[in-house]
Amino acid sequence: MTQPRLVAGVDCSTQATKVVVCDAETGTILREGRAPHPDGTQVDPQEWWKAWEIASDGLLDGVEAIAIGGQQHGMVLLDETGEVVHPAVLWNDTSSADATAELITELGGPEAWAEAVGSMPVPSFTVTKLRWIRDNADTDPVRRDAVARAAAVVLPHDWMTHRLAADRTGIDGITTDRGDASGTGWWSPATNSYREDLVERAFGRSLKLPRVAGPAEIVGRTASGAALAAGTGDNAAAALGLDLQVGDVAISLGTSGTAFARSAHPTADASGFVAGFADATGEYLPLVCTLNAARVMSATAELLGMTLAEFDEAALSSPGSQGLVLLPFLDGERTPDLPHSTGLVYGLTRATMQPAIMARAAVEGLLCGLADAVDALRAQGIPVNRLLLLGGGARSRSVQALAPALLGAEVVLPEPAEYVALGAARQAAWALTGDLPTWQIPVGKPEPAITLDATQIRTNYAQVLTNTRPLLSSPYNGS
Ligand SMILES: Nc1ncnc2c1ncn2[C@@H]1O[C@H](COP(=O)(O)OP(=O)(O)O)[C@@H](O)[C@H]1O
Numbered sequence: 247m248t249q250p251r252l253v254a255g256v257d258c259s260t261q262a263t264k265v266v267v268c269d270a271e272t273g274t275i276l277r278e279g280r281a282p283h284p285d286g287t288q289v290d291p292q293e294w295w296k297a298w299e300i301a302s303d304g305l306l307d308g309v310e311a312i313a314i315g316g317q318q319h320g321m322v323l324l325d326e327t328g329e330v331v332h333p334a335v336l337w338n339d340t341s342s343a344d345a346t347a348e349l350i351t352e353l354g355g356p357e358a359w360a361e362a363v364g365s366m367p368v369p370s371f372t373v374t375k376l377r378w379i380r381d382n383a384d385t386d387p388v389r390r391d392a393v394a395r396a397a398a399v400v401l402p403h404d405w406m407t408h409r410l411a412a413d414r415t416g417i418d419g420i421t422t423d424r425g426d427a428s429g430t431g432w433w434s435p436a437t438n439s440y441r442e443d444l445v446e447r448a449f450g451r452s453l454k455l456p457r458v459a460g461p462a463e464i465v466g467r468t469a470s471g472a473a474l475a476a477g478t479g480d481n482a483a484a485a486l487g488l489d490l491q492v493g494d495v496a497i498s499l500g501t502s503g504t505a506f507a508r509s510a511h512p513t514a515d516a517s518g519f520v521a522g523f524a525d526a527t528g529e530y531l532p533l534v535c536t537l538n539a540a541r542v543m544s545a546t547a548e549l550l551g552m553t554l555a556e557f558d559e560a561a562l563s564s565p566g567s568q569g570l571v572l573l574p575f576l577d578g579e580r581t582p583d584l585p586h587s588t589g590l591v592y593g594l595t596r597a598t599m600q601p602a603i604m605a606r607a608a609v610e611g612l613l614c615g616l617a618d619a620v621d622a623l624r625a626q627g628i629p630v631n632r633l634l635l636l637g638g639g640a641r642s643r644s645v646q647a648l649a650p651a652l653l654g655a656e657v658v659l660p661e662p663a664e665y666v667a668l669g670a671a672r673q674a675a676w677a678l679t680g681d682l683p684t685w686q687i688p689v690g691k692p693e694p695a696i697t698l699d700a701t702q703i704r705t706n707y708a709q710v711l712t713n714t715r716p717l718l719s720s721p722y723n724g725s
């Protein structure tokens with residue numbers, strides 16, 4: 247029997263690095279590894295490298311090609327020698343809220359941005375982080391030094407790919423791809439080109455930008471001679487891992503909550519809800535992203551003194567949320583655009599102040615936010631026939647049971663797997679062989695759907711959000 251050709255895919259996500267090694271022909275996962283990242287919204291990229299070394303330890307023997315999928319948007323600034331000059335400012339860092347508002351006004355409003363780069367920027371977008379660091383350089387010596395020395399700006403997956411490439415030096419030869427470039431705020435999916443003027447607008451001067459590699463390109467070689475594929479943003483990688491088809495919408499419940507679909511056409515939503523991203527195949531990936539997803543459940547479980555399994559059981563056993571509404575904006579929020587917001591619980595009575603009802607309200611709150619996301623995709627003309635649940639939070643039985651009614655479509659549960667890493671591995675196989683392989687996606691059985699009054703629950707959620715929006719829009723004074 248001939249040995250399978252091996253490819254590796256990596257997910258350098260917010261909370262961890264995950265590695266899968268697959269048979270390039272079938273996609274069968276043969277080896278897996280994982281290592282955590284530190285918490286926080288500004289992280290030294292060397293921490294990702296350390297996590298990669300731990301997660302990939304002993305896995306790479308015989309691997310012929312590798313691709314990196316990574317959390318989108320994070321700003322990694324490099325000097326002329328390729329040294330990192332500031333901790334990476336991640337997608338979930340909301341410090342650039344004021345910078346975002348300024349940039350939107352300066353260019354002529356949300357429509358001007360949607361026209362220029364397919365998306366209205368929110369504080370997650372890299373372009374806003376460039377403006378933030380420029381404007382806050384004087385109050386911090388590390389930032390001042392970083393702004394003075396910065397020669398190039400790249401994204402987490404670009405940096406990891408560059409670090410893995412043994413055939414590059416300094417900042418020469420750095421690459422990115424369409425999927426990740428589309429989350430910067432200075433690259434247009436519709437025209438496939440950089441808007442370098444937007445980098446200059448944000449930062450006050452130009453910076454070197456990575457070359458946008460093609461979907462099946464080999465962009466370098468590792469020290470052991472493995473081919474490096476272009477890599478991509480984590481959501482574009484997941485779309486590749488799931489082999490999304492027209493009518494499919496992926497719902498990823500990781501640190502972020504995302505709803506996205508493949509599209510043959512670019513979108514440009516000036517409301518700021520739907521980001522007009524590119525995918526990793528040459529098409530498009532309209533996407534809605536919330537800042538609070540799986541951690542809403544883990545934080546609520548911790549509050550209630552429950553394990554995640556107990557939390558799930560409580561949410562499922564609850565006689566509904568009984569009008570208790572939880573707005574899950576625990577880390578501020580991106581969609582809706584409320585970077586200064588906090589979470590909010592409304593509807594506490596002696597009857598609703600029960601652990602099980604609180605657990606249920608937490609799951610409903612995070613799903614109501616995602617229901618708005620799916621509706622926003624529908625409003626952009628994206629067909630929604632079935633929803634594919636993925637990410638750590640998709641393992642939650644209560645999410646599986648409540649999602650069909652609240653999101654308004656059939657829910658499919660791909661067999662739990664690291665789909666970002668798997669999609670990156672599929673891209674690596676594409677670069678290695680020249681053909682995008684067809685890999686079977688095993689489908690699991692979700693928890694049976696619960697019947698509930700979705701209209702009432704979503705109306706309650708929308709009313710609480712509307713009525714508290716002024717409060718949630720202003721900075722919270724927690725002192
Ligand atoms: N059964 C479960 N119920 C709810 N949340 C879960 C469950 N299993 C894992 N998680 C959560 O999934 C998250 C990790 O998911 P992952 O997709 O790896 O995130 P990221 O890609 O942002 O690093 C953690 O917050 C973890 O608490």
Ligand SMILES: O=C(CO)[C@@H](O)[C@H](O)COP(=O)(O)O
Pocket residue numbers: 259260261316317318319337370429479480481500501502503504535
């Ligand atoms: O900002 C976005 C998408 O625009 C996030 O989806 C990040 O890409 C992080 O993903 P996770 O680590 O939560 O999977």
